[in-house]
Amino acid sequence: MGAGLGAVAIGSLYFVEVLFLAVVIAAVGVGVAELVQSFAARDINVPMIPVLAGMAAMVVGAYYGGPAWLVGIFAMTVLVLMMWRMFRGTEGYVRDTAATILVTVYPSLLAAFVALLLAHPLDGPDRVVVFIATTVASDIGGYFAGISLGKHKMSPLISPKKTWEGFAGSALACMAVGGWLVAWLLEDDVWKGVLIGAVVVVFATLGDLVESVIKRDLGVKDMGSLLPGHGGLMDRLDSLVAALIPVWVLLTLLV
DSSP states (O other): OHHHHHHHHHHHHHHOHHHHHHHHHHHHHHHHHHHHHHHHTTTOOOOHHHHHHHHHHHHHHHHHHOHHHHHHHHHHHHHHHHHHHHTTOSTTHHHHHHHHHHHIIIIIIHHHHHHHHHTOTTTHHHHHHHHHHHHHHHHHHHHHHHHHHOOSEEETTTEEEEEHHHHHHHHHHHHHHHHHHHHHTSOOOHHHHHHHHHHHHHHHHHHHHHHHHHHHHHTOSOSOSSBTTTBOTHHHHHHHHHHHHHHHHHHHHHO
């Protein structure tokens, strides 16, 4: 399923951009549903339908209207969700609303930035490829360096499997792929891609750790079971959504 979804996503990038946005909305929607269900297991109520509607509106608005639309739709979504919860009474209002806003930001708002990348008038699809490939390189480099060289734990209380050696492998892979793709696809300086890779590895790693903190607080091992052996889709999206904003900022400013 994951490979098929990835093939559709990459193919649609260069031929039917709206289809790519639909894939993004579907994937993030599954991640949102997994988060909502995990919260529900701890009696934290997050209204799934309005959160999903707000997420889809942010992605579409970002693509067609740019950053201003994204900010406006996000603010309106938060306001509507705060009012939505009000009708369930006062007990647990702050707890439920805080969790709802968290889900509206992570992954919903963050994922909408991929639409901003795609909407670039000159080379939007190439920018998305740079982002995805560089972030995936972080996971791959970290995995192989971690299993072969990993000895020094990065954060044993949060994520016992993460090591500094794995982080170094992630950094090397990110900077190599970033430098290569920025030079090849975007026809710009290699150093800019290396810088983007260095920033990606930091935020992708922190995204993994944030996901681990959330799971530990909720008392779950995985966010879901959609991907056998890998947990839920949200367990695969954590590093991607965390790296999106810094990649968009750097590509906008530098390239």
